[in-house]
Amino acid sequence: MVVFGTFVLLIGFTAWHSWAELQQKTLNDWLLDTAGLWVQGLVIPLLQLTLLQWLYQQLFSDWGHQLVLSPWLAFLLSFVAVDYLYYWNHRWLHSRWGWVAHQVHHTVSVMDVLGTSRNTLWSSLLIVYVWVHGLFIYWLSDPGAYIVGVSLTAALDLWRHSQFGPASSGRLHGWFSPWLVLPQDHGWHHRQGECNFGANLKLWDRLHGTLHQSDQWPSTLGQASGLSLWRQLIYPRAPFIHRHSLD
16 A cells, blocks of 8 residues: 555656656657556566465475564564665676666656666566565565565655655755665666665665765666667667766
């Protein structure tokens, strides 16, 4: 419900605030975003709750609902520890091995919530969330607080791809900017490519020297792939340059 509510809210704000930009999106962009939304919003959650639960039961039959953690630890496991795994997962997606699956996501030229799901259809299977979340939902005796962390991470992912970052002079920016990845920060990731790999927390980029922080939004972002719609959806084998020059 948190994710769905965030999606509806941001779609409404996007339509009101950025209608001119939305009208400039090509049919291919709309099809890419919509197809990815079905995969990430429906197929992947169903996979985690059905096939993966069955798979983990076959592989780890003695683990089912055996891990007892307090609600706070279960939440932090999801929101912090898995966030660190994702940081390295995201860096791998920008390597020569992972980029072929991730490159379509970086064709987003305007930050809007639908761009969150712009991906080659099978690339979500290379995201650590799919496998780790499914495992801990199977393993934890009470996965409720863990799922709250999953939902909050997903809601922040939608927000991070929107244009609704707090104003740099505002109080919210002062509270959140030191530690939380804001839409402005993720915009710079889409502009430069080799910075701001974190999802929830800036801590990991600070620790590993990949943080680029600016109160301003990047002036441009996005790359033209030169690939057909079907190649982008299924088999974007021909790579294109993903290292951006710094502004």
